[in-house]
Amino acid sequence: MCGIVGIVGHSPVAPLIVDALKRLEYRGYDSAGVATIEHGALARRRAEGKLINLERRLTADPLDGTIGIGHTRWATHGVPNETNAHPHFSDDVAIVHNGIIENFAELRSELEKDGYVFSSQTDTEVVAHLVSRELRRGARPVDAAFRALKQLRGAFALAIMFKGDDDLIVGARNGPPLAVGHGEGEMFLGSDAIALAPFTDSITYLEDGDWAVIRRNNIQIFDMSGEPVERLRRQSIGTSFLVDKGNHRHFMHKEIHEQPEVISHTLGHYVDFTNGTAKALDLPWDFAKVDRLAISACGTAYLAGLVGKYWFERLARLPVDIDVASEFRYREMPISKNSAALFVSQSGETADTLASLRYCRGEGVPIGAIVNVRESTMAREADVILPTLAGPEIGVASTKAFTCQLSVMASLAIRAGVARGHIAKGEEQVLVRQLAEAARLATQVIKLEDQIEKVARDLAHSRDVLYLGRDTNYPLALEGALKLKELSYIHAEGYAAGELKHGPIALIDENMPVVVIAPHDRIFEKTVSNMQEVAARGGKIILITDERGAANSTLETLDTIVLPDMPEIIAPILYALPVQMLAYHTAVFMGTDVDQPRNLAKSVTVE
Ligand code: M6R
DSSP states (O other): OOEEEEEEOSSOOHHHHHHHHHHHGGGOOSEEEEEEEETTEEEEEEEESSHHHHHHHHHHSOOOOSEEEEEEEOOSSSOSSTTTSSOEEETTEEEEEEEEETTHHHHHHHHHHTTOOOOSSOSHHHHHHHHHHHHHTTOOHHHHHHHHHTTOOEEEEEEEEETTEEEEEEEEEESSOOEEEEOSSOEEEESSHHHHTTTOSEEEEOOTTOEEEEETTEEEEEOTTSOBOOOOEEEOOOOOOOOOOTTOSSHHHHHHHTHHHHHHHHHHHHEETTTTEEOOOOOSSOTTTOOEEEEEEOHHHHHHHHHHHHHHHHHHOOOEEEEEHHHHTTSOOOOOTTEEEEEEESSSOOHHHHHHHHHHHHTTOOEEEEESOTTSHHHHHSSEEEEOOOOOOOSSSOSHHHHHHHHHHHHHHHHHHHHTTSSOHHHHHHHHHHHHTHHHHHHHHHTTHHHHHHHHHHHTTOSEEEEEEOTTHHHHHHHHHHHHHHHHOOEEEEEEGGGGGGTGGGGOSTTOEEEEEOOSSTTHHHHHHHHHHHHHTTOEEEEEEEHHHHHHOOOOOSEEEEEOOOOGGGHHHHHHHHHHHHHHHHHHHHTOOSSSOTTOOSSOOOO
């Protein structure tokens, strides 16, 4: 979950590396560092905290050199301080790493016995010492790197630089992504193509088990048996622009406000509004014939999948198994050849989701990836890419990617329903016309922001918050709690409203705000009963409902946020918005770092 960069260039590389690291800061922002070969010696600058601290350090104390490596860190082993920041050195070796070296403890004790002294608590430092030990044993740099790589277990993307050679970086990939960028008399290495976009759009993605010898004028790629391998060189579509916040205070705020537009773009990709049909996509499975759909994802993307389960089962009578990917990948789920599998991910790089995708590939199941980053590993490895057209999502908290994932899933469920004969032509037209209302209604919902900001002012004083919902509002309750936790650090739980009396009701007292997500749907009255149970115990209810719900609820609430009445199919998409705004404004009142909350990273490429 760190970002790594390497450049074998022909002008001073430190500023270029920092520029590339800015595009990778979504992968981690605990500390950052750059190393170059300066006047024949390894030199580095590192700084705790965000990249801006490293920039200040470099301004005060610049680094020269036309070859260099850089890193932005999300800490796994060792606290996020300068000592643990990458690059790590050992004698003549400098190294940056993304991933986890699983056998680092045994390697470390072995290296310590050989006299190596560790200056950090990281797993990465063992790699630097391993390469250095191979050099001491007489290996040439490339061979030393290869011998060290063969001793590693775990997940890694690595860039290794050697003091004696200012025309060499060795890159290696086993798990986390790594891209080589081809330039004119200069070469690049980066965690993704976007990082390298200002330098080149000619990209070769390394595959798992690949390692590359990168010099100014050529690149050789090998597998782990040391055999040369050919990898496709392709034109990247990555943009070199760093997205800005426009007039918004935070990226997250901008991304919330972009939703009417990106929902509309995404829906337009999957449904034909003019004819009122869900488009027949070129899928590697036939919805009419599959007997099960497996969905897997992490975090907010998982919750989009959970909403999808309700839709696929209700609209298409298609049974869905859904798991968080960290469980899916290890639970050895039996999966029949008549199944299809869907993986949902904004980044397309989440390690657990990718491993689950590979599990299904091994089982011979056709695979679709609902991804936002079209050049991601999941997009490349799936049989079909089902893109969300959300545009770059920079805020660590997922907002517009979520509602676009829901838009894809609603369209697919309608398509599946038609293919399986559960949705008649007329019904399909009605449903597609209802989807067409989503963007317009999203604009109206966003206008509730001032009221939601006032509600957030009170919520910011809470220690715990409970979110309740039934049916598709249950995943939204989970999403509301997740958003509030990750942004404001207030403890929050999401529950299926009917489950309240089976335990969590014990928590209710006059200090516990309970956010109830309850449009006036077929089970509204059931949810009202659950609200009565909360009210009877002094709980303070914040009700998010529609005009009919507000008119039909006899309960006294602390606040009622009233959305326009809307068709059931688009409700999960639109009810996500107040939930996002509530978490956003609570975090703003609390003064937390909204776009880069503590301990998190946008792309989670470790287990
Ligand atoms: O890139 P992905 O969609 O695979 O990421 C999955 C989760 O890490 C992500 O949704 C996370 O839960 C967000 N911080 C939620 O806002």
